[in-house]
Amino acid sequence: MTTRDIVLVALFAAIMVVLGLLPPITLGFIPVPITAQSLGPMLAGCILGARRGSAAMLLVLLLVAIGLPVLSGGRGGLAIFAGPTAGYIIGWVVGAFVCGLIAERLVREDQSELSQFISFLVASVIGGIGIVYLFGMPWLAYMSGKAFFETAAASLVFLPGDLIKAFVAMLAARAVLAGYPLLPQRA
Amino acid sequence: MLNGLDIEGNSPLHRMPVRGKLILLFTAAILLLLISDLRILVPALALTALLYLSTGIGLKEAFRRTRFVLFTVLLVALANYLFHSVHEALVVFCRLSALVLLAAAVTATTGISAFMDEITRLITPLERFGFVRAADVSLAVGLVIRFVPEIFARYGEIADAHRARGLRVRPLTMLVPLIILTLKDADTIAMAIDARGFRRH
Numbered sequence: 606m607t608t609r610d611i612v613l614v615a616l617f618a619a620i621m622v623v624l625g626l627l628p629p630i631t632l633g634f635i636p637v638p639i640t641a642q643s644l645g646p647m648l649a650g651c652i653l654g655a656r657r658g659s660a661a662m663l664l665v666l667l668l669v670a671i672g673l674p675v676l677s678g679g680r681g682g683l684a685i686f687a688g689p690t691a692g693y694i695i696g697w698v699v700g701a702f703v704c705g706l707i708a709e710r711l712v713r714e715d716q717s718e719l720s721q722f723i724s725f726l727v728a729s730v731i732g733g734i735g736i737v738y739l740f741g742m743p744w745l746a747y748m749s750g751k752a753f754f755e756t757a758a759a760s761l762v763f764l765p766g767d768l769i770k771a772f773v774a775m776l777a778a779r780a781v782l783a784g785y786p787l788l789p790q791r792a
Numbered sequence: 793m794l795n796g797l798d799i800e801g802n803s804p805l806h807r808m809p810v811r812g813k814l815i816l817l818f819t820a821a822i823l824l825l826l827i828s829d830l831r832i833l834v835p836a837l838a839l840t841a842l843l844y845l846s847t848g849i850g851l852k853e854a855f856r857r858t859r860f861v862l863f864t865v866l867l868v869a870l871a872n873y874l875f876h877s878v879h880e881a882l883v884v885f886c887r888l889s890a891l892v893l894l895a896a897a898v899t900a901t902t903g904i905s906a907f908m909d910e911i912t913r914l915i916t917p918l919e920r921f922g923f924v925r926a927a928d929v930s931l932a933v934g935l936v937i938r939f940v941p942e943i944f945a946r947y948g949e950i951a952d953a954h955r956a957r958g959l960r961v962r963p964l965t966m967l968v969p970l971i972i973l974t975l976k977d978a979d980t981i982a983m984a985i986d987a988r989g990f991r992r993h
Contacts, residue, residue, distance in 0.1 A: 608991055609982040611928055615935035616943075616974050616981075622794070622936065623943045623970075641963060652971065664932050671907040671933075672797040672899045680860055682797045682899030683817065687891040688861035689868050745868075750828075750884040752871040759871065773964060780968040785976055 610657055613787065617653055617661040618668070621645045625677040640677040644770050644777075646697040647733030650704025651712075651725050651778035654788050659702035666694065689756075692744025696737035704732025712782065714789060725778045729771035734764070794937050796904040797857065801848040805901040810910040813898045820894055824887050830879070833886035840890045844897040854896070861892050908933060931990065935981075943974055 606614075624641040645665070649658035665675060674681035676694075685694060711724035738760075745760055746753035782788060805813065827833060844854055865888040873881035912926045919925055950969050954961045985991065 606928070607982070608985050609978055611932055612935065612978045612982045612985070613975060615932040616939060616978055618932070619936045619939040619943050620971060620974055622940050623947055626944060627947070641967070644967075648967075648971070652975075664929075664936065667911065667929070667933065668936060671904055671911065672902060673794055673904065673937075674797055675794070678860060680857075682857070683895035684858055684861050684892045684899065687817075687821065687888075687895035689864050689888060690861075748884075748888060749868045750872055750887075751876045751880045752868070752874075752884075755875045756868055756871045773967075776964055777967045777971070781971050781975075784968070785972045787975065 606657075606660070613653060614657050614660045614664060617649055617657075618664040621649075621661070621665050622668070622675045625675055629677065642677045643767075644774050646700040646737060647704055647729040647771060647774035648777060650701040650706075650732050651708045651728055651774060652781050652787060653705065654709050655702045655705030658705040659698050662697040662701045666698065669694075689745050689748040690741065693737055693741030695744070696740030699740060700732045700734075700736040702732070703736045704728045707731055708778070708788060712788060714782070714786060718779070721779050721782065722775055725775040726771060729774045729778075730768070733771055733774060734767045794940055797899050798903045799847055799849050799900045801901065803846050803848060803901065805843065805847055805897060808901075810902055810906050813902060814910070817894055817898050821891055824891050827887070828883050830882060830886065833883060833890065837886045837890040837893070840893040840897065844893045844900070847897055847900045849900050857900075858892055858896050862889060865889055865892060928991070931985075939974075943970070946970060946973060 621642055624645070627641055629640045646658075646662055649661045652658070653661060668675045669681050669685055670683060672682050676685065685691060705728075707728035708725060711727065712721055716724075742757045742760060746757040749756040808816075824833070824836065827836075845851070849857075865885060868888065869881045869885035872884050908930065912930060915924055915929060916926045947966065947970055950966055950973075951961050954965065959965065
């Protein structure tokens, strides 16, 4: 990684920390408030690409681990990694990587706007939702003891909110690509 | 703006080396996940709660920090109670709460810089494989801590710009200028770092 890549990774991690400081957004039609921070893995992958995006997420996890309250609601510390939902947070790193990998393959600057939108949405849904759940649900199931099936199934209530996030990430990623393209120059 | 979660003090846990605490936490995690006997788990929970409070954190702050994770633990225990038995619910609750409290105790007794030094020592052997350079990781952590207040202030400016134009502050119209304006600084910051020779090979 060049110095510029390291700076981009750090700045993106800092943006994610700032998003955690903001109050959560409540949408009228779903009960769970959306924290802008959980857009992080999708945005990181779609804007910075696979390597830099996952590095940014890894950096955020490192900040959490060393005891900085950088997650939304001022959460932080090793307790996050000891809780039953730790798998989702770990999934951010791989999720951002896969999201970036797909975005790097599918999105080109000379494409039409619509195909860029669709590519970003595919990347966000597969990387930012599929992969994150792939890590989050088995961990939750393992930590739940005997009620593994029930808790894993119950965690699906977050799916509608996450689909909205994927949509927001798609719009934001395409706007950033138009304004300041970073994805084409891979790390 | 970004203060660590460590508490000043001189408890036994404070005096323990960072690596020792991490090994303790890791061993405890494995043992707790293997044991499902309430006769061991209940005392274990009591012990970790005492250990956490012995860091001098105070009951209120101790609860404030762990309430979110403990809430998820409670939900998982509730699911066990509803679909299985009280016994299962208690096992899961004691096991996970003990783990969370122990982890919180380690965080409360370990300063940011001490932890970062330990991380640097742990990843230095990886440098040989060319994955990562320990100095780069410290640089990145320093950059984040340096730039969070600035980006937060920029968020305020963009919100003001919205209001000045009579626009509603909406997530999407905030997010895009925030990301573009912030990432555009990367070139000048990188140049400044290179000009000072921080990353000499």
